[in-house]
Amino acid sequence: MGKYDGMTAKRPVLELRRIIKSYPGVVALDGVDFTVYENEIVGLVGENGAGKSTLMKILIGLIQPDKGSYSLRGEPVTLRDPADAARLGVGMVFQEGSLVPNLSIMENLFLCHEIGFRRFGFLSKRAMRQAAYAALAPVKVGSDLEIAIADTTPAVRQMVEIARLLWLSRLYNHKNPVLILDEPTTVLTENERETLFSILDQIKNQASIVLISHRLQEIVENSDRVIILKDGKNVTELGAERASIPEIEKMMVGHSFETDRYREDEQVEPGNATLLRVQKLSKRGAFEPVDFSVRRGEIVSLVGLVGSGKEEVCRCITGLDKPDGGSIALGGKKLSPGSPSEAVRSGIGNIPIDRRSEGLALGMTLAENINLLVLDQLKVAGFISPALERKSAMRWIGECRIKSPSSSTVCANLSGGNQQKTVIAKWLSSRIQFLVLDHPTRGVDVGAKEEIYRLIRKLARDGVGMIVMCDTLEEDIGLCSRMLIMKDGRLVGEMACPPYKKPSPSEIIGLIV
Amino acid sequence: MRDGALDTMAIRPKRARVPAIYFSFTLLVVLVLLFTLGNRNFISAYNLNTIASYSAILLVVGLGQMNTILIGGIDLSVGGLMSFVSVVFAVSLKTIGIWAFPLCIVVALVAGYLNGVILTRVKIPSFIATLGTGGILSSLALLVAPLPVDVPAATYGLLDIVNGTTLGISNLLFLTLAVFGLFYVILRFTKVGRNIYYVGSNIKMSWMSGIDIVGTRIFAFILSGLGAGIAAIMQSCNQYGGEPTLGNVYILQSIAAVVVGGTALTGGTGGAINTVVGALILGVMENGMNVVGVDAYFQQSILGLVIIVSVALTFDRSKTATIK
Numbered sequence: 001m002g003k004y005d006g007m008t009a010k011r012p013v014l015e016l017r018r019i020i021k022s023y024p025g026v027v028a029l030d031g032v033d034f035t036v037y038e039n040e041i042v043g044l045v046g047e048n049g050a051g052k053s054t055l056m057k058i059l060i061g062l063i064q065p066d067k068g069s070y071s072l073r074g075e076p077v078t079l080r081d082p083a084d085a086a087r088l089g090v091g092m093v094f095q096e097g098s099l100v101p102n103l104s105i106m107e108n109l110f111l112c113h114e115i116g117f118r119r120f121g122f123l124s125k126r127a128m129r130q131a132a133y134a135a136l137a138p139v140k141v142g143s144d145l146e147i148a149i150a151d152t153t154p155a156v157r158q159m160v161e162i163a164r165l166l167w168l169s170r171l172y173n174h175k176n177p178v179l180i181l182d183e184p185t186t187v188l189t190e191n192e193r194e195t196l197f198s199i200l201d202q203i204k205n206q207a208s209i210v211l212i213s214h215r216l217q218e219i220v221e222n223s224d225r226v227i228i229l230k231d232g233k234n235v236t237e238l239g240a241e242r243a244s245i246p247e248i249e250k251m252m253v254g255h256s257f258e259t260d261r262y263r264e265d266e267q268v269e270p271g272n273a274t275l276l277r278v279q280k281l282s283k284r285g286a287f288e289p290v291d292f293s294v295r296r297g298e299i300v301s302l303v304g305l306v307g308s309g310k311e312e313v314c315r316c317i318t319g320l321d322k323p324d325g326g327s328i329a330l331g332g333k334k335l336s337p338g339s340p341s342e343a344v345r346s347g348i349g350n351i352p353i354d355r356r357s358e359g360l361a362l363g364m365t366l367a368e369n370i371n372l373l374v375l376d377q378l379k380v381a382g383f384i385s386p387a388l389e390r391k392s393a394m395r396w397i398g399e400c401r402i403k404s405p406s407s408s409t410v411c412a413n414l415s416g417g418n419q420q421k422t423v424i425a426k427w428l429s430s431r432i433q434f435l436v437l438d439h440p441t442r443g444v445d446v447g448a449k450e451e452i453y454r455l456i457r458k459l460a461r462d463g464v465g466m467i468v469m470c471d472t473l474e475e476d477i478g479l480c481s482r483m484l485i486m487k488d489g490r491l492v493g494e495m496a497c498p499p500y501k502k503p504s505p506s507e508i509i510g511l512i513v
Numbered sequence: 514m515r516d517g518a519l520d521t522m523a524i525r526p527k528r529a530r531v532p533a534i535y536f537s538f539t540l541l542v543v544l545v546l547l548f549t550l551g552n553r554n555f556i557s558a559y560n561l562n563t564i565a566s567y568s569a570i571l572l573v574v575g576l577g578q579m580n581t582i583l584i585g586g587i588d589l590s591v592g593g594l595m596s597f598v599s600v601v602f603a604v605s606l607k608t609i610g611i612w613a614f615p616l617c618i619v620v621a622l623v624a625g626y627l628n629g630v631i632l633t634r635v636k637i638p639s640f641i642a643t644l645g646t647g648g649i650l651s652s653l654a655l656l657v658a659p660l661p662v663d664v665p666a667a668t669y670g671l672l673d674i675v676n677g678t679t680l681g682i683s684n685l686l687f688l689t690l691a692v693f694g695l696f697y698v699i700l701r702f703t704k705v706g707r708n709i710y711y712v713g714s715n716i717k718m719s720w721m722s723g724i725d726i727v728g729t730r731i732f733a734f735i736l737s738g739l740g741a742g743i744a745a746i747m748q749s750c751n752q753y754g755g756e757p758t759l760g761n762v763y764i765l766q767s768i769a770a771v772v773v774g775g776t777a778l779t780g781g782t783g784g785a786i787n788t789v790v791g792a793l794i795l796g797v798m799e800n801g802m803n804v805v806g807v808d809a810y811f812q813q814s815i816l817g818l819v820i821i822v823s824v825a826l827t828f829d830r831s832k833t834a835t836i837k
Binding site: 081223278318320340342343345346350357358359360361362363368372373376383384385426499 | 626698700701703707710711714715717718719720721722723724727781782
């Protein structure tokens with residue numbers, strides 16, 4: 001440590017020294033040091049499997065390290081569970097949320113700690129409400145406290161969790177609590193993201209924040225220090241002002257990226273034949289009639305803000321939603337709307353945004369997931385042949401470079417990037433002609449992203465037409481050959497993105513907002 | 514490849530996963546050894562035959578039940594259906610003779626189909642839907658025959674399909690083996706069988722990948738009806754008569770056989786071999802406790818304990834955040 005000297009005046013709140021944690025067959029953390037100082041935001045980055053989540057679990061007492069020391073405010077501690085951690089002022093805002101959906105904001109805020117609001121043996125709603133307003137003020141949540149958490153937006157839920165952690169630390173009299181935020185922005189809109197970071201910046205005055213994110217941009221912009229993990233070891237730490245994204249990526253992956261990360265050199269000129277034709281497609285309350293077409297081998301990126309109607313257009317194409325009017329034709333053949341099985345039969349595939357709940361059978365093996373669409377081709381005398389099935393799986397595991405011990409590995413045991421590659425392999429192995437990709441690189445590390453771009457290029461080379469919606473505008477521009485821009489339910493613009501002559505994000509952003 | 518190893522291993526639970534079937538099988542072997550130590554006669558040919566016949570009928574209901582559990586549902590109507598099929602079988606045997614067999618199978622298939630339709634079209638959870646249809650079938654059974662009906666002696670010959678022996682082995686066992694083979698092949702080697710696993714594992718993914726989720730679930734319930742129907746015919750033949758409450762014990766027993774074998778109630782994992790081991794464990798327990806002379810009132814407690822222990826061994830908690 002000690003590479004960074006700008007913070008010498010600050011005192012450490014939380015110190016992990018030489019942490020070792022191993023699981024059967026693998027050392028997840030191999031002598032990791034991790035320090036959080038008072039009043040700072042520290043960014044933690046690393047590929048999937050680098051040990052970030054193991055480290056976080058140790059921080060909040062979900063698991064115990066095999067070796068190494070953990071001290072808080074200078075005193076060594078042993079945490080048995082997250083409740084211990086909360087009592088000592090260390091808490092985590094989970095990616096998937098840890099609130100009780102059918103209880104109200106207020107009830108969630110004080111869950112399990114209502115005892116302080118007891119008046120004459122009963123809970124005083126009034127006292128709770130007052131405390132709730134006070135607790136929610138710093139995170140700028142002013143909505144009705146009686147709303148059930150299930151009816152609030154992800155942004156509000158996140159704020160309630162943050163407020164709860166701050167309130168708990170005051171309850172237990174800890175001055176500088178440590179808040180851990182795991183991928184806080186994946187569920188947020190652009191505006192909410194800005195709000196979150198401005199709130200975090202203020203909270204910094206009374207707390208320390210550990211920020212984990214795959215979006216290096218927001219890590220670099222919002223943290224004071226960046227700590228990089230690779231293969232369960234500390235690689236380095238940087239002051240934020242010194243950190244550059246390419247440099248961080250290089251250290252995370254261990255090699256530098258080509259400048260051509262979206263593989264523009266492989267971008268093919270789409271064929272002349274129209275593959276998908278959408279005519280006067282409309283859905284009330286979501287989008288006005290839209291007309292467009294996609295050619296063979298063409299990657300069309302659909303961009304627009306949340307609420308622009310782009311998601312709904314895609315859902316109508318893949319049959320997940322039923323449009324009110326208009327038609328969708330693939331290769332000249334009209335599709336009957338509103339049926340995913342009809343869409344898949346006609347050759348339209350979908351790569352969903354949430355691979356765990358919509359893309360994979362997590363409890364089933366890699367082979368079973370990959371072969372889902374091609375079982376008919378793996379039959380001998382009418383019955384599925386295990387040998388053919390294994391062969392097919394191995395072929396696509398190789399083709400998509402899925403890292404797995406074997407084709408019978410259960411998908412739940414794969415990393416996010418490899419799970420996503422499995423979803424792509426599933427569609428790649430079937431003879432689909434058209435693919436809708438909903439945020440194909442969400443939540444996967446930089447290494448896996450490269451692979452996914454490679455696969456998308458391969459699909460295009462094979463003549464598959466695609467509509468993509470990406471995580472960032474840069475990714476959209478880099479990948480697509482043409483961009484369609486939607487705003488308020490209408491198609492408002494179109495922009496060609498030929499290789500090496502790509503428009504800049506600033507040219508497009510004006511059309512989006 | 515160090516990266517690859519980390520990728521896949523770092524998120525594995527502490528205990529490397531051992532397939533549930535090994536635990537169940539070990540439990541079965543341990544039980545057999547214990548009972549043999551308690552009474553040498555436990556492994557006599559005569560007693561093994563008794564265990565086999567008892568387990569056979571339970572296994573056939575269980576194999577059907579397993580399909581509904583694999584898709585993440587449950588079939589509580591197997592008891593009512595078995596009772597109904599049993600009395601229909603005994604009564605119709607008098608009038609239509611051998612045609613009673615196909616009639617009963619059709620009745621069972623239709624009942625299973627209706628369960629599937631109520632689940633998928635009326636959209637009522639299978640727990641409630643089959644609780645309802647099970648009740649209806651139970652009462653229909655009592656309406657057809659309020660008291661047990663004996664099969665007329667003249668038709669005993671027809672019952673030899675089940676009661677007879679071939680090459681010195683009971684036909685009942687051959688039939689059971691055939692039913693097992695059928696279910697095993699469906700689940701392992703056919704597309705509709707594989708779809709049962711896909712739907713049980715992730716129904717939304719299955720829908721989005723174009724799998725006919727309605728048809729698959731209906732099919733699973735038809736299979737459950739088939740199992741219950743065949744089991745009811747077997748048992749009725751065995752006791753030379755129909756009984757309007759014959760199925761009652763099989764509701765929970767069939768679920769226990771499936772779960773003890775290591776098929777998860779959450780759906781998506783398990784299979785026919787698991788259910789064989791599960792049914793054998795229950796059969797061995799039932800018989801073994803009598804053979805070694807465990808107090809009759811105490812037997813249920815031990816059985817309950819074995820069910821809890823075996824599920825504790827086989828159930829993969831790592832995939833379920835909260836246990837309900």
